[in-house]
Amino acid sequence: MPQSGPRPSDVTIGVCYYPEHWPEAVWAEDARHMREAGISRVRIGEFAWSRLEPSQGKYDFGWLARALDVLHGEGLGVILGTPTATPPKWLVDAMPDMLPVDRHGRPRGFGSRRHYCFSHAGYRRECARIVRALAERFGEHPAIIAWQTDNEYGCHNTVLSWSDEARLGFRHWLKDRYGSIAALNDAWGNVFWSMEYRDFEEIDLPSATVTEANPAHRTDFHRYSSDQVAAFNRVQVEIIRALSPGRDVLHNFMTFFLDFDHHETMKDLDIATWDSYPLGSLDVFPMPAERKAAFARTGDPDLQAFHHDLYRGAGRGRFWVMEQQPGPVNWADYNPDAAPGLVRLWGLEGFAHGAETISYFRWRQAPFAQEQFHAGLNLPDGSPDRAYHEVKQLSADLAALGTLGKAVPARVALVFSYEASWFLRVQPQGRNFSYVEQAFAMYRALRRLGLDIDIVGPEADLSSYALVLVPSMPFVPERLAAELVRCPGMVLAGPRTGSRTASHRIPGNLAPGPLADFLGVRVTRVESYRPHSAVPVRYENEVFHFDRWREFVEPGADTEVLAKTEDGRPALTRKGRAHYLAGSPDEALLQRIVARLAGDAGLAVLDLPAGLRTRRRGAFRFVFNYGPASADISPQFPVTSVVLGGARLEAGGAAVLRTED
Secondary structure, three states: OOOOOOOOOOOOEEOOOOOHHOHHHHHHHHHHHHHHHOOEEEEEEOOOHHHHOOOOOOOOOOHHHHHHHHHHOOOEEEEEEOOOOOOOHHHHHHHHHHHOOOOOOOOOOOOOOOOOOOOOOHHHHHHHHHHHHHHHHHOOOEEEEEOOOOOOOOOOOOOOOOOOHHHHHHHHHHHHHHHHHHHHHHHHHHOOHHHHOOOOOHOOEEEEEOOOOHHHHHHHHHHHHHHHHHHHHHHHHHHHHHHHHOEEEEEEEOOOOOOOOOOHHOOOOOOOEEEHHHHHHHHHHOOOHHHHHHOOOOOOOOHHHHHHHHHHHHHOOOOOEEEEEOOOOOOOOOOOOOOOOHHHHHHHHHHOOOOOEEEEEEEEEOOOOOOOOOOHHHHHHHOOOOOHHHHHHHHHHHHHHHHOOOOOOOOEEEOOHHHHHHHEEEEEEEEOHHHHHHHHHHHHHHHHHOOOEEEEEEOOOOOOOOOOEEOOOOEEEEHHHHHHHHHHEEEEEEEOOOOOOOOOOOOOOOOOOOHHHHEEEEEEEEOOOHHHEEEEEOOEEEEEEEEEEEEEEOOOOOOOOEEEEOOOOEEEEEOOOOEEEEEOHHHHHHHHHHHHHHHHOOOOOOOOOOOOEHHHHHHHHEEEEEEOOOOOOOOOOOOHHHEOOOEOOOOOEEEEEEOOO
């Protein structure tokens, strides 16, 4: 068997390939060029249902078998995707009620992708049938090293569906959750506005109400819809495990996608993968225009890293990048080209955070249909594009480094909760209050200090961390409350933490509810406001601001006030090692607070420039310069130990240093 290019044993480079898009005569040449570029993993099949089953029950697996043989012949390991993100037209015509329905009651149509409702039992059966047929035919094929279920669950706003099937499923889910309609009425507070139900069959989905629907009703609909994603995924996983044992099963998640709980779905999977599009994501993410301009061709210095750490946590230490941007994309409002060197930098950064595989999307740019403007490693005629050469350089870099080892265990944890995002989406109490912006701001503050970070879910063990940050967590589960009390590290809880019960009520003892004794405060009033009404905050003899939200808190007798608003009210409090932030801080205030807590926690910190970032893996420290200018890294790092790169990094440059520890 031909050998692929030299590479370390613990990381691999991959690519997404669509043999059904190209003449069979070019497959062997493509596979050979992949191997020559140092690529050893190939994902195929995730959109091919119409070619795999042209009509009901009439399978055509011959072309896929030949493609697998060609790829295997070049020593390429294949990730086979199940095709359930793109049900064919004949299936939609036979089962039209499988289509998702928007909140206005309009079915979404055929002609693109993700045109199904997660709640539809008939569609689940069809998915199980095609997955079983694939796994029976190819489950033991030597080329297949892993399976990907579906593709980008929920993309294009398809988790929440207001279909008839979803309404019936939601009623059954509520009955299982509450047991009796009296219990549901009590939990939801339905005595308000005469919203009481006599039977579960009376409950509709929370849409088309005259004004705001009951927040408890809406939150439960988010929970139900999230559970449907996990259940849909589980159907496929169970079939694959039975018929293709020994292969990893994974799914590709997305950037800042909050509509379902990824930790819950990951309970059935082996590896969390995600699709990294730094420039497209920067274009759509809420961020100041000047920052977007500074990093327009490199990507934000923290946006990709956040997701590497998020999905490493969701994957219990195992994650891949399944789709890495190779050049301009087609789906943002504006789609700039990446600066030279960034395709390589993004790959190195993924590996620095612990990725096992970085896979680029796609091998050849498509000359037809919706993604014609989406670049690939090669142009539509098969000739190499710039990204091909950067991936080949990345392969040489990895060979020079040798085995990378594991991501260095972090001493800092950021607790990230999908459920928290639903609570705050349901009742933001201020148009500019954003859970994801708050979590990302905390992460950025930590990254500027040069710290390695774990992003963990609400069920995580926190006992090994010196510093734990908790963005707004309206409902604090019992386990998380116990972990925060038990963990030895410094804790910072953001505003609105503990402000609601599981059924969206204000706690009997007021916020922060179950953390009241731990944090030593009581919240009596909150306010949100526009930027022009920002509230000045004095901290460490300087004036900063709460820029969109603040709370009026009463500190306990043994609680210290570390910062105050201009009217003398507590802004930051401390009880022992527990800190409470009673508002939404501006960037400078948050940076100062996080730096102080890191110092109090005994962590060694750096003061990194705006575009310079670092992460450790194994015996290496990686340093990345996102720009916008060149940077001398010698003031922060011992450049005598440089393995790749040098003391001066141009924008888009990277260096790898060997660490003494």
